[in-house]
Amino acid sequence: xxxxxxxxxxxxxxxxxxxxxxxxxxxxxxxxxxxxxxxxxxxxxxxxxxxxxxxxxxxxxxxxxxxxxxxxxxxxxx
Ligand SMILES: [Zn+2]
Numbered sequence: 001x002x003x004x005x006x007x008x009x010x011x012x013x014x015x016x017x018x019x020x021x022x023x024x025x026x027x028x029x030x031x032x033x034x035x036x037x038x039x040x041x042x043x044x045x046x047x048x049x050x051x052x053x054x055x056x057x058x059x060x061x062x063x064x065x066x067x068x069x070x071x072x073x074x075x076x077x078x
Contacts, residue, residue, distance in 0.1 A: 041053065043063070045065065048068070
């Protein structure tokens, strides 16, 4: 049995989309892990975006550039 041309085109597109989707998911997982490791124990300023070492404990850490108090280790990755 031979498949018709439209069937082959649809099949090709589905395989291509599945491949792109898989690569995208792997890329996002690796990026998220790398960013998490990099930001571990650090603060990102909500005002100026500077990344600096956070304070120990639950106290908010003051940004060395603009002086804003930022929550320690509460970094939104997504
Ligand atoms: Zn700042």
